[in-house]
Amino acid sequence: MTNQEIARAFDKVAFFLALKDENEFKINAYAKAAKSIRELPVPVEDLLLAGEDLTKIDGIGKVLAQKVEDLVIIGSLKILDELLAEFPDSLYEMSQIKGVGPRTILKIFATHRIRSLDELKHFLERGDKLAVPAPYECRIREFLKK
DSSP: OOHHHHHHHHHHHHHHHHHTTOOHHHHHHHHHHHHHHHHOSSOHHHHHHTTOOGGGSTTOOHHHHHHHHHHHHHSOOHHHHHHHHHSOGGGGGGGGSTTOOHHHHHHHHHHHOOOSHHHHHHHHHTTOOOSSOHHHHHHHHHHHHO
8 A cells, every 4th residue: 555545544534534523633633644644755565564663753653553554454444434434435525625624515415415526516517506605615616617
């Protein structure tokens, strides 16, 4: 598993925890770990094979080091699997919309059952209005024009 794949998994955990309005510290820990792993000059797999201590990586404590190891060895992450049992994975792609955060994405999902950028685009193309404040809808429409 590449550093980018590990970082993406951690980014997803942070995103879905934010959707659940979880503890900000926990959300930030996953986001920081994702950034650190993404910026590592060597593959995490190589570090593990060499027996290196992953807690030496900025933002990686014992708990997250174990989760990195699980991802590399098992290929999955229990917390992410649990979050994906609650939310569709495709919601994560909506986090690309600048200025639209997890609460707004959750509202779109909960109110309209929109699960992806494609569904969001089709919804708006039909002329339907989103149940979000106008500035957010404008940002979404602008993003989808690109």
